[in-house]
Amino acid sequence: MKVAVITGAARGIGRATALRLAKEGCAVVLGDILSEQVKETAKLVEEHGGKALALSVDVRDENQVKVMFERAVSEFGGVDILVNNAGVVWRSHIIDTSSEDFDFVVGVNLKGAFLCIKHAAPIMRERGGGVIVNISSLHAFSTLPNLAVYAASKAGLVGLTRAAALDLGAWNIRVVAICPAAVDTPxxxxxxxxEENLAAVNRWRKASPIGLLLEPEDVANLVAWLVSDEARGLTGIAIVLDAGVSADLQVRKIPV
Ligand SMILES: NC(=O)c1ccc[n+]([C@@H]2O[C@H](COP(=O)([O-])OP(=O)(O)OC[C@H]3O[C@@H](n4cnc5c(N)ncnc54)[C@H](O)[C@@H]3O)[C@@H](O)[C@H]2O)c1
Known part of the structure; x- marks a missing residue:
């Protein structure tokens, strides 16, 4: 049985990914700061016949990350898959963004992923390899006003994906990133x-040439394929999953 560690698994994309990978037959280790909600995800996995371990983990804390992987080994025997999904969004004008705000967002979105990769890779090596999926964002490539720190953290995650793919390739570990446009989550x-939530949802739906607002399951489906052997040729790459949003220059208000 393959073992998957998924961070930020209390809700949204992380929860959908946990359920999907469990459906594929993985035992899932779920880390999140929302300790009650992450237990709920584990319960859902178990209700569907899967194996799950819910842990209260702040991915910014190296010791907590280390313990999460130690528990994965002691409960399930190793780690084959890591999904770095824990993330926070931050909306503020660049000049109103404090140094503490920057450290917080980069701490979760980038350092958190770095720490998880660092502690997962030696364990994956013991198993003969593995796959790491980093949940970045379309904001890594093109963004909106008031999202400087978020965009920077997600672009950093794409760089980390490429660098980790090079460092870990010799251990048969693939590292890929998914860059979704808006996904319907909390x-x-x-x-x-x-009213503002509905306006945001409608704006994104309208921005897609196929009129689609992505659901968490759309990301989970791509994760499931990326961690399968069918995707063995992919490493060090960022895949944009955006329902066509970035194909349309009009969306970016470029005059025709
Ligand atoms: N929803 C979107 O529109 C969208 C689009 C592109 C990328 N993403 C990315 O997808 C990922 C999942 O987001 P979501 O939309 O499901 O959001 P969400 O807010 O529903 O879920 C994020 C999860 O991460 C957890 N988390 C936050 N800080 C943490 C920390 N320090 N340690 C451990 N867990 C922590 C939260 O508690 C939450 O359960 C994020 O990395 C996000 O940036 C989301």
């Missing part, structure tokens, strides 16, 4: 009013 619906 992160997208975090505006102060329901």
């Amino acid at each position: 992160m997208l619906r975090d505006k102060p009013t329901e």
Whole structure:
């Protein structure tokens, strides 16, 4: 049985990925700061006949990350798959963004992934290889106003993906990134009013030539394929999953 560690698995994309990889037959180790909600994800996995271990983990803390991987080994015997999904969004104008804000966002979105890769890779090596999927964002490539730190952290994650693919290739570990456009999760619906949430949802749906707002399962499906042997030729690459949003220059208000 393959073992998958998924961070940020309490809800949204992380929860959908946990359920999907469990359906593929993986035992799943779920780390999140939302300790009650991550237990709920584990319960859902078990209700579907899967094996899950829920852990309270802040990915910014190296010791907590180390313990998460030690628990994966002691409970399930090793690690084959890592999904670096834990993330936070941060909206502020660049000049209103404090040094502490920067450290917080980069700490979760970039350092967290770095720490997980660092502690997962030697364990994967013991198993003869593995696959690491980093959940970056379309904001790594093109972004919107007031998202400087978020965009920087996600672009950094793409760089980390390439570098880790080079360092870990000799151990038969593939490293890939997924860069989704808006996905319908609590992160997208975090505006102060329901009206603003609905407006955001409709804007993104309209921006897609196929009128699609991505669901967490769309990301989970791609993760499931990327970690399979069918994707053995992919490493060191970032895949844009955006329902066609970035194909349309009009979306970027470029005059025709
Ligand atoms: N929703 C979108 O529109 C969208 C688009 C592109 C990329 N993403 C990325 O996808 C990933 C998942 O986002 P989501 O949309 O499911 O959001 P979400 O807010 O629903 O889930 C994020 C999860 O990460 C957890 N988390 C936050 N800080 C953590 C920390 N320090 N340690 C451990 N866990 C932590 C949260 O508790 C939460 O459960 C994020 O990395 C996000 O940046 C989301």
